Amino acid sequence: MEKSDSQYVVQKHRAIKEWPEAERPREKLLRSGAEALSDGELLAIILRIGNIGRSAEDLGRELLAQCGGLPGLDRMHVEEILSFPGLGIAKAAQLKAAIEIGKRVRIQESRPHSFESSAEVAAYFGPRFESKRYECFFVLLLNGQNQLLAERIVAEGIPTQATIYVRRIMEEALKVSASSFVVVHNHPSGNPQPSSADDETTKDLKSASDVLNLVFLDHIILGKGNYYSYADHKQILNDKGQ
Template sequence: MNSVREWPETERPRERLIKHGAEALSDAQLLAIVLRTGSNGKTVIDTAIELLQNFRGLRGLEEASISELKSFKGLGIAKIAQIKASFELGKRALCEKSQEQFFNSAEIVYNYFFPKLNGLKKEVFITLLLDTKLRLIREVKVSEGTLNQSLIHPREVFKDAVKESAYAVILIHNHPSGDPTPSEQDIEITKKLKKASEILEIPILDHVIIGSGKYFSMKERGVV
């Protein structure tokens, strides 16, 4: 039974999605719907499972470059385009959803950004620009790489906040090690930015450090 068309209707990914909803399907089944057909004599499910194994899950598949995807035997340009497009649509939907989200706690910030930052090998520093209702105006990536005072300058952090007339900001960065405990450098940078925020009258509501399965809130710990 090599073709998915030969499977019982209740086992076919597309039919299962229509009947039970997308949340009822596994990662491999969802990916199989995106791919549509198998390759090299394998079913689309087998191809999807091999892809996920080869790239170590959805995160690795999303981060894979076009050349890396091309190296996977049986994956042509059309399928690569379908994979990239599906991930980008997911990101854009998440971004639109964030416009309705009230960022009024460190836990909300963590839950929203953990999927985006988890697994990154570099530190990324992000500023959230918020309106008076604490809804996201937009997020700004300030720097990527090891944090230091020369990169995280108040000018770069607040430039877009001033331009967008943001009511307040939340600072975020990740620790690739998974441990969100702040370094002395993290605390020094936060205190420096807090002084700048007081002059500009654009308050820093929090600085959330995102780790693996946990976070550190500088507001909750009394740093800001």
């Protein structure tokens, strides 16, 4: 059974290379699989070495205790990780890269072949927005059967505001010969209710898509554990009745 790091109790150890072989995180992973390791042990493998008086697992446990676990570590910027004693640029980059790989695996495994509802889109994008402190805008480009052709990040903004470039969305849709598209962005506040700026963006997107004979299926705003769909609220109408 996986050992829990829920309390993240910090214990001082000798250097990992001085531990009995059966207790070393890397050897334990090779023997029993990654799922048998605690969060601190997994971080120890990524960090590889500690510093004076602390093993790599000590560093991992202390970091988890400070940031509130792996979700908190995901939300930390590189600059914040660098402020932690014993962690330099290389270790900070390794940590962020490892977390991103895990997120991408989850996203790719959950990617549906087609999108039939706003709930499916929200479920697909939810994980990647969990740690965002600023607004990000994505566009899903679909064919006539609502199958995914491509997805593009359109804009990233400061914590309270982002600018959508309607022209870029249209250009990306034309590049892949998309028939329709869905725009998705997040509200870092956690409240998915649309702002007046969101309303204006939606109107601009609808006008531009009509000119190019593209179907603008939806504009979805993700909050914390919930979302708002313009299509579900009948605020986007097109020839398909959506």
